[in-house]
Amino acid sequence: xxxxxxxxxxxxxxxxxxxxxxxxxxxxxxxxxxxxxxxxxxxxxxxxxxxxxxxxxxxxxxxxxxxxxxxxxxxxxxxxxxxxxxxxxxxxxxxxxxxxxxxxxxxxxxxxxxxxxxxxxxxxxxxxxxxxxxxxxxxxxxxxxxxxxxxxxxxxxxxxxxxxxxxxxxxxxxxxxxxxxxxxxxxxxxxxxxxxxxxxxxxxxxxxxxxxxxxxxxxxxxxxxxxxxxxxxxxxxxxxxxxxxxxxxxxxxxxxxxxxxxxxxxxxxxxxxxxxxxx
Amino acid sequence: xxxxxxxxxxxxxxxxxxxxxxxxxxxxxxxxxxxxxxxxxxxxxxxxxxxxxxxxxxxxxxxxxxxxxxxxxxxxxxxxxxxxxxxxxxxxxxxxxxxxxxxxxxxxxxxxxxxxxxxxxxxxxxxxxxxxxxxxxxxxxxxxxxxxxxxxxxxxxxxxxxxxxxxxxxxxxxxxxxxxxxxxxxxxxxxxxxxxxxxxxxxxxxxxxxxxxxxxxxxxxxxxxxxxxxxxxxxxxxxxxxxxxxxxxxxxxxxxxx
Numbered sequence: 001x002x003x004x005x006x007x008x009x010x011x012x013x014x015x016x017x018x019x020x021x022x023x024x025x026x027x028x029x030x031x032x033x034x035x036x037x038x039x040x041x042x043x044x045x046x047x048x049x050x051x052x053x054x055x056x057x058x059x060x061x062x063x064x065x066x067x068x069x070x071x072x073x074x075x076x077x078x079x080x081x082x083x084x085x086x087x088x089x090x091x092x093x094x095x096x097x098x099x100x101x102x103x104x105x106x107x108x109x110x111x112x113x114x115x116x117x118x119x120x121x122x123x124x125x126x127x128x129x130x131x132x133x134x135x136x137x138x139x140x141x142x143x144x145x146x147x148x149x150x151x152x153x154x155x156x157x158x159x160x161x162x163x164x165x166x167x168x169x170x171x172x173x174x175x176x177x178x179x180x181x182x183x184x185x186x187x188x189x190x191x192x193x194x195x196x197x198x199x200x201x202x203x204x205x206x207x208x209x210x211x212x213x214x215x216x217x218x219x220x221x222x223x224x225x226x227x228x229x230x231x232x233x234x235x236x237x238x239x240x241x242x243x244x245x246x247x248x249x250x251x252x253x254x255x256x257x258x259x260x261x262x263x264x265x266x267x268x269x270x271x272x273x274x275x276x277x278x279x
Numbered sequence: 280x281x282x283x284x285x286x287x288x289x290x291x292x293x294x295x296x297x298x299x300x301x302x303x304x305x306x307x308x309x310x311x312x313x314x315x316x317x318x319x320x321x322x323x324x325x326x327x328x329x330x331x332x333x334x335x336x337x338x339x340x341x342x343x344x345x346x347x348x349x350x351x352x353x354x355x356x357x358x359x360x361x362x363x364x365x366x367x368x369x370x371x372x373x374x375x376x377x378x379x380x381x382x383x384x385x386x387x388x389x390x391x392x393x394x395x396x397x398x399x400x401x402x403x404x405x406x407x408x409x410x411x412x413x414x415x416x417x418x419x420x421x422x423x424x425x426x427x428x429x430x431x432x433x434x435x436x437x438x439x440x441x442x443x444x445x446x447x448x449x450x451x452x453x454x455x456x457x458x459x460x461x462x463x464x465x466x467x468x469x470x471x472x473x474x475x476x477x478x479x480x481x482x483x484x485x486x487x488x489x490x491x492x493x494x495x496x497x498x499x500x501x502x503x504x505x506x507x508x509x510x511x512x513x514x515x516x517x518x519x520x521x522x523x524x525x526x527x528x529x530x531x532x533x534x535x536x537x
Contacts, residue, residue, distance in 0.1 A: 164365070164367065166363045166365060166367045167367050169332070169335070169337050169361070169363075170361060170363070170367050171384065172337060172355040173335055173337070173355060173356065173357060173359060173360075173361050174357065174380070174381055174384040174385055175355070175357035175384065175385060176384045180384055184369075184380075184383075184384065185369070188369065188370075188371045263371065265370045265371045265412055265414070266370065266371075
């Protein structure tokens with residue numbers, strides 16, 4: 001009896017220390033960010049830096065609130081361009097990767113073209129899009145598409161090729177059709193790779209939209225950045241960067257949540273590996 | 280004796296490279312009778328896995344012939360189950376669905392095969408693990424799932440390609456006992472590829488001993504030991520057989536004398 005009680009007590013203490021440990025781990029990144037901001041605030045005050053060089057974090061927050069309406073409406077424009085370009089990259093990139101892995105001759109035909117488009121600096125093509133499509137939404141969507149397209153194609157293709165020979169042998173011994181081999185073996189095996197490509201692409205799509213706006217726009221966060229820059233409104237510059245970063249993170253985490261639902265078998269295994277300290 | 284279930288005659292596999300041709304399998308002939316347990320034992324690179332893949336119709340052969348049930352093997356055979364060195368489970372399917380993959384791909388009736396899948400899991404000590412995902416299992420358990428998957432559609436032929444290769448010694452023993460048990464119950468025709476001499480002698484009715492590259496059959500031994508064979512009660516004859524195979528390997532330079 002006594003021993004059982006002792007065990008229960010020990011278990012309870014273990015649970016408590018586990019949950020304390022978990023909270024500590026969760027709080028750490030926020031403590032880090034907060035510490036960084038406080039040091040920044042103090043440094044600006046201490047060295048008496050003018051606001052047009054480096055505004056204080058509190059000043060940035062104040063601007064963020066004051067300019068919220070403008071930031072929000074322009075943010076919607078950029079978000080729209082970013083998401084449209086991203087969706088276009090997924091819709092075109094994934095089938096292209098399937099084609100590349102299904103047919104070696106298609107691979108030989110298309111891969112040099114893809115490589116060419118990837119190697120061309122997107123910022124260099126952006127003015128060309130301006131000439132072709134004007135200052136509307138189209139050129140920004142295209143830049144966002146071009147910049148996020150490549151990692152999706154490459155990672156999906158790598159994923160589709162990562163099926164082991166034995167797994168294909170197994171499928172053939174079951175009399176699996178080409179279609180079954182694709183849907184039951186290749187596609188699910190490729191999903192973890194596909195999602196890592198989607199996540200990289202998500203962070204790039206926002207870059208693409210802003211680059212598109214830099215070249216020529218009359219609205220959007222990229223446009224706000226240019227205006228704030230020329231007026232030396234550095235606090236607004238920072239506030240815009242904050243919103244842009246939030247946009248990128250939002251898309252990134254949306255994909256991560258989708259990943260959680262679509263490939264829980266992979267996500268939980270990865271979590272298990274992290275526990276053992278072998279990322 | 281009646282016509283053998285599987286007949287392999289003058290089988291050859293040659294890999295062509297730019298410079299020359301490499302003989303992976305050279306003039307191999309042997310028969311496997313219905314319900315017989317055959318083991319091929321040989322050093323790495325003797326082409327034993329290639330023989331299994333050619334028999335399964337997964338790899339084309341250069342010359343010679345393979346017939347199963349009188350029919351020539353020219354394309355992937357589906358009337359069989361295969362167990363690989365790796366369990367090759369699908370990470371996104373739980374244990375029971377991995378076993379039922381065989382049924383799903385073949386378009387068989389799920390309801391009809393489900394009880395059989397459960398029975399096999401029970402026989403291999405996996406009862407209660409039906410809804411676990413592969414990454415939650417140990418290596419031995421994963422391999423047991425792959426054994427169930429290879430048997431669930433009740434094939435007449437079972438091919439095993441070094442099924443114990445990736446397991447620890449204790450698990451190897453346990454699973455080889457499981458396989459003997461399943462074989463005695465179902466009496467399927469089995470081809471086991473292994474590089475372990477004791478495993479081959481423990482499980483098989485006949486052992487085909489192969490030489491290193493080019494893979495040739497050096498000797499075929501009939502193992503005349505009563506079943507069930509148990510590791511804790513091995514007769515003296517067991518050591519005679521393993522000793523004989525060791526001698527063959529020593530003579531061909533696969534095993535050093537000291």
